[in-house]
Structure formats: structure tokens, C-alpha cells
Amino acid sequence: MVRSQNLYINNSQRQKPYKLSRSRDDLFLQCPRCFYIDRKLGTDRPFGYPFTLNNAVDQLLKQEQVYNVLESNNIPQSSPNCTYCIYVEEFSSHDKK
Numbered sequence: 001m002v003r004s005q006n007l008y009i010n011n012s013q014r015q016k017p018y019k020l021s022r023s024r025d026d027l028f029l030q031c032p033r034c035f036y037i038d039r040k041l042g043t044d045r046p047f048g049y050p051f052t053l054n055n056a057v058d059q060l061l062k063q064e065q066v067y068n069v070l071e072s073n074n075i076p077q078s079s080p081n082c083t084y085c086i087y088v089e090e091f092s093s094h095d096k097k
Helices: 022-030 032-041 050-070 083-095
Strands: none
Touching: 022 032
């Protein structure tokens, strides 16, 4: 079913800022194409089958990983895509020269 509310309208036709929910932000990160179809064309993604057990296991594993990192006395390696860590590394290497 195609929705007619909460659709994105181009800047020139919009009168106030477009609000974007956290779930729609997550949708964009998962698939920009699905996000566009949802927000511009008004077609939601179909609901999938509930993977309650898989979701619960995934959540528990993530919580355990976070817990293990916080319990450790070692600072973990940075993510290769973390722009903040890249900046800090570059900044600190310039100070050493």
C-alpha cells in the first residue's frame, strides 16, 4: 500500500524541516534504495518473518562483547573507518615531530 503522509518533499516545496526518525535513519544505513522508496515514494518495506530467537542471540552476543571490552584493562583497536581515531592519530603524530 502506498502512503501519502510523511513523504519527503524537495527543498523548494517544503515549508519546514523534514523530521527523520531513528528507525528511518537505520533503514538508510541498511539500504539507501529501500530508504528512498519508503520516504520519497511512500512504499514501506514488507514485514519479514519474526526471527525472535536470532535477534535475542544477536543482542546477547553484542551485550557480551561490549561487556568484555568494558571489563578489560586494555584499550581495544580502533575501527579502520573511525574518522575521529584517524584524526587523533594524525594529530598526535604531528606533535611527535
